[in-house]
Amino acid sequence: MDDYPLLDLFLTMLWFFLWIMWLFLLFKIFADIFRDDEMGGWGKAGWIIFCILLPFLGVLVYVIARGKSMTQRDVKQARESEAAFQDYIRKTAGTAPAAGRGSSVDELARLAELRDKGAITPEEFEKAKAKVLS
Template sequence: MSVWNVLWLIIVSFAFVAYLFLLFAIITDLFRNHQSSGWVKAIWVLFLFIFPLLTALIYLIVEGNGMAKRSAAAEKQSRSETDDYIKHTAGTNPATQIADAKKLLDAGTITDTEYQQLKAKALA
């Protein structure tokens, strides 16, 4: 196998993997789009399998802005759910933080000003 054949194989493999990423991104966006009907989604998927590259390019042109907005909204929702889960699991709600700081104040571990700082931080 010559160097050019190896280089060509690398380029074609990269293009194929890039196309697969694009295909999965489009299919994910299709099912994330709640404004389109099921028939429209079915037509897009059908054309993605019949004319894959052309349909992918047309979809990016037609739905590119909506794709970005839906992706950002999904990321924001996912981050919010993760933060809520971490807060719930860790038990670090403001009331717990203030109660822990009050225990430290009562034990004499921290001063009143440090307690007020911790309380203000928990309520922020």
């Protein structure tokens, strides 16, 4: 252990960590290239060849040139995934045996949340609750 000082160990770990980060970024860029609907096939092929032949320069240029749209595609995908998940939950909850009760329970929960936030008064909550339960 004497011929490998602690500073060398630290630098080795740093370089390894940076290499892993670069691989992560490279795979994220490849996923973004294939996810982009606006880019044509030749554009995708060009970016992939550029990132394979000159990996560090290709990744750097891609992040500089398309980083903002890359973030927008990530946000769009996250929103679509969340919407699909919420839709799945609604469909699954709607197929339960007490489907009619689920919607009134949801409505009561929403009304209670509005009351707790102060958006409606307790009297308005009671009126709406009576309406939902009738």
